[in-house]
Amino acid sequence: MYPPRFEYSAPRSLEEALDLLAEVGDEGRVLAGGQSLLPMMKLRLAAPAHLVDINRLPGLGSITDTNGEISIGALVRHADVATDPTVAAHAPLLAAAAPWIADPLVRNRGTLCGSVAHCDPEGDWNSLMLAVGATVVATSREGTRTIPIADFVVDFFTNALRPGEMVTEVRVPKAGPRTGGAYLKLERKIGDYATVGVATHLRLDESGRIAQAGIALTSVAPKNLKVTEAEELLVGNEPSDELFAEAAEVAARTCQPTSDVRGPAEYKRAVVRTYTERGLRRALAEARGEA
Ligand SMILES: Cc1cc2nc3c(=O)[nH]c(=O)nc-3n(C[C@H](O)[C@H](O)[C@H](O)COP(=O)(O)OP(=O)(O)OC[C@H]3O[C@@H](n4cnc5c(N)ncnc54)[C@H](O)[C@@H]3O)c2cc1C
Known part of the structure; x- marks a missing residue:
């Protein structure tokens, strides 16, 4: 058409x-x-x-390492994120997740900032951004403002941009020592949107307790869902299988899947539980340097 x-x-x-x-x-x-x-x-x-069309604008196609953050410009394609050495060194969770977005054709054209702005609840990037605590930079004739991703993702295909604003970059905190993460995506076939996606991120303190936790879900709610209750349950505690099982239970209870061609709601809820637990275990192993 x-x-x-x-x-x-x-x-x-x-x-x-x-x-x-x-x-x-x-x-x-x-x-x-x-x-x-x-x-x-x-x-x-x-x-x-x-x-x-912003494709001819200069200066928006780079990934830079600035002030403890990685800045990803509005014309950085999914494929660039997968191969960029700065991302690999400082945001390995994003590098590992990028090949799970769509197929090579889409990855060569589609942009990370476009996905973030689009706020499709089936999009993968916003779950990752919610888990790592990214910031969106919005620019208009009036100037620039930074918006925490949790405020930027407002609802189903709805972001916090005002008329006249565009996203010029997304900033991701650099993964420091004792951090780890995972993005687990169930898809019917390669290149499909997620049936369920779960992003997990952990930072441990020097004593090995959880200092920071991020959990966010794809395709199981009207927007990418940050599971704040599960994150709060983890922070300050000693990591354990029991604790991770409890957090996974909260994620499964909190999500709002619907039955569709990708599967029944209860199946998706069960996948959220399993992937959250598995993702947290992987994040922990990476944070401990065991992965
Ligand atoms: C076959 C196929 C499979 C796909 N599979 C997946 C998948 O598995 N996972 C996944 O996450 N995505 C998937 N996608 C979506 C793909 O990742 C898109 O590239 C992405 O959603 C949007 O990025 P874009 O640069 O193409 O944005 P566009 O299509 O150009 O724009 C999308 C929306 O965002 C707005 N926008 C874009 N950039 C900006 C900006 N800088 N500032 C303000 N607003 C902006 C536009 O106005 C529009 O409303 C798939 C797409 C296709 C066609």
């Missing part, structure tokens, strides 16, 4: 793009990799009047 008619602009500077976004307001949309927006337009699930 063809999409409805729309205006198209391809600005060559960030200033020009921000002017255009301010002008078109609610009627406009950023076009990044186009891997979600264009299919939605062809299916007539989205009908923006004006697309602002």
Whole structure:
């Protein structure tokens, strides 16, 4: 199917793009990799009047190591995250998860920031971002603001951007010593969206107790779901199989899966329980240097 008619602009500077976004307001949309927006337009699930293509903007395609964080620019593709040495060294959880996004064609065009902005509850990146505590940088003509990912992911396909704003980068805290994580994704076949995805992240203190915990779920709620209750249960405690089983039970209780072509709700809930427990064990082994 063809999409409805729309205006198209391809600005060559960030200033020009921000002017255009301010002008078109609610009627406009950023076009990044186009891997979600264009299919939605062809299916007539989205009908923006004006697309602002950001692919010609300079300076948004790099991954940089700054002030204890990795900055991922708005034109960094999923495939870049999979192979970038800075990501491999300082955010190994993201490097390991990137090959699980879609298929090679989509990974070569789709962007991490586009996925974050899209807020599809079946998207993988926002679970990872919630687990590691990322920050989104939103830029408009008025300036720049940083938004914690937990505030940015508002609801089903809904983010916290204001009209005229675009995501220019996502910042991820560098994995320090005694940290580990896992992204476990059940998919029907390679390249499919998750039936269930579970991101886990742990940081231990010097005595081996859990200093920081992140757990977030894909495809089992109207948005990527941060399981705060399970995270709070873990923090301050000695890691153990019993504790992880308890946290997994909380995650299974908290998620809101629905039955669909990918499986019945109760099956998905059982996978959340198993993957949360397994993910926490893997995160612990990595944090202890045993993985
Ligand atoms: C066959 C197929 C399989 C897929 N499988 C998976 C999968 O397994 N896991 C997964 O996570 N995803 C999957 N996807 C989605 C894919 O990862 C997309 O690349 C991603 O969701 C969106 O990134 P994009 O750069 O293509 O964004 P676009 O499609 O260009 O944009 C998506 C939305 O985000 C907005 N947007 C994009 N960039 C910005 C920005 N910088 N600032 C503000 N708003 C912005 C757009 O306006 C639009 O509303 C799949 C897609 C396809 C086609």
